[in-house]
Every structure is written in C-alpha cells, then in structure tokens.
Amino acid sequence: MADGWGANMSASIKEVCSSGPVVPVIEIENADHAIPLVEALMRGGVNVVEITLRTPQALDAIQNVSGIKGLHVGAGTLLSAQDVTNAKNAGASFGVSPGSTQELIDTCKNQSMPFLPGAATPSEVANLKAQGFEIQKFFPAEAAGGVAMLKAISGPMQDITFCPTGGVSIENASSYLSLPNVICVGGSWIASKKLIADQAWGIIEANAKTASALS
Numbered sequence: 098m099a100d101g102w103g104a105n106m107s108a109s110i111k112e113v114c115s116s117g118p119v120v121p122v123i124e125i126e127n128a129d130h131a132i133p134l135v136e137a138l139m140r141g142g143v144n145v146v147e148i149t150l151r152t153p154q155a156l157d158a159i160q161n162v163s164g165i166k167g168l169h170v171g172a173g174t175l176l177s178a179q180d181v182t183n184a185k186n187a188g189a190s191f192g193v194s195p196g197s198t199q200e201l202i203d204t205c206k207n208q209s210m211p212f213l214p215g216a217a218t219p220s221e222v223a224n225l226k227a228q229g230f231e232i233q234k235f236f237p238a239e240a241a242g243g244v245a246m247l248k249a250i251s252g253p254m255q256d257i258t259f260c261p262t263g264g265v266s267i268e269n270a271s272s273y274l275s276l277p278n279v280i281c282v283g284g285s286w287i288a289s290k291k292l293i294a295d296q297a298w299g300i301i302e303a304n305a306k307t308a309s310a311l312s
Contacts (some may be wrong), residue, residue: 103229109211110232111173113169113191114260114280116145119270119308121287122140122173122262123148130293135162135170135260138288141305147193147283149173150180154203156187164190168282171213178204193283195236197225211262217241222254232258239264244272251278270311284308 103222111163114120119137123146131132144167158224160171171191172199182295183202184192190211192282194201196305197214205212215234216222225233235247238261242249260272262283273282287304 099262104164105209106184106201106211107229107231108207109191111215111280113145113171113211114213114232114258116281117143117171118274118281118311119143119287120171120260120262120281120283121146121305121308122283122285123158123288123293124151124285124290125158125293126154127294128154128161128288130296131158131161132165133296133298134293135165135168137302138305139165139168141302142309143287143305144260145169145171147171147173148189150184151162152173155305156183159184159189161186163190175201175206177201181205181210189194193234195234197221215262219250219254221292222250222257226254226257232260233258234283235259235261238273238282239269247273247276251276254278270308274311282302 141294148155169190171193172189173193175192175194178200185208192210193213195215213234214225215236216225224291256279258278260281265282265284267286270282273279287308288301
C-alpha cells in the first residue's frame, strides 16, 4: 500500500485519532438528534465521532452532521463493500470496522475512504501492518486481553499504534491511554444510546469535557 491512497489514508487516520483521547462510539436511533448531539460533544471539546451502522437512522445521522465545520465524522461497524459505499455517500470522512476483510480494504481504497480496521490477534495485526495500516482498532479490547495484551504486542510490533475499543470505560480509559502504543480509545459512555434518546445534552457535554481531559 505504498501508494498515494496509503499515504493519505495514514495521515488522515492519524489526524482523526490525534484529535482527542476519546472517540465517542455512537449508536443513534433518531437522526434528528445527530446535530444537537454533535453540538454538545463539540462544546465539551470533542470534535470526532464514530456513528455505527447499527441502526436504520445511522446513515441519515451521518449525513446530517457531515457538513459541520471542524468535525471528523466516521462510520463504524463497516462489514461489507456496500457499507463503505453507503457511508462515503452519506458524507463520512473515515470508516471503522470491528474486523477487516480484503473486500473492505479494497473498497475503502477504491472509494478513497480513510480506514481504521479492527484487529484482535497478533496475526491480524501483522496482516494489516503488511498492508500499510500503522494505526489499527484493537477490538474487542477488554475481551481480547486489554492492557496486558497491548503491552505484549508492543514488543514485537513497536511501530503499530492502536485505538482500543470494546469494554473501554471512564474507569479504565487512562490505563489504556498511558500505553505508548495507544493513540486514543473508543468508548460509548460519553454519549450512550440512552443519553441520546433522552436528549441529555448537558450530561453528554459534561462527559465530553471529562473525556477530553483524560491522559
């Protein structure tokens, strides 16, 4: 992947992951909530969001916020080539997957979609590294060994950094962020499905401020 897309993809994903210590992982049922949600997150200092394609309203939500200045909006739970195409057409600026397939990688390349692929084992990490992915999603983080696994991987794979997601919470986020091979973490606690449904924008803003201060 030593081509223009590979270099641009790596730079784009690094910019996204460097935007803040926590990337909110969002499951949204009502696309009308997307704009006030993002406004609350941005007031709290968070300017990147991963909207997962787990609900019928997800693509509409991405489209609603894709034009907001200063926001990186990603599409999560990419599982197929069609998911990538749909996310790109909705305005997503990057894509995230729980795992990776060659189809996903090839489609992201064809669509010029910066991609954060998921990996849970050293073999998966090595395969993605061979294709030029220097930043990867470590998922499901807690179930796959958590902080201890990332410490073990850091020895033989020192040039790979991770965004751990899955079981990462306000209680353990700092343990992950303290690792030299962790660039950021993903978490749903900032804006849970219930908080969004309740339109609890003040709580979400406060959670975003707390997340932004983590290190």
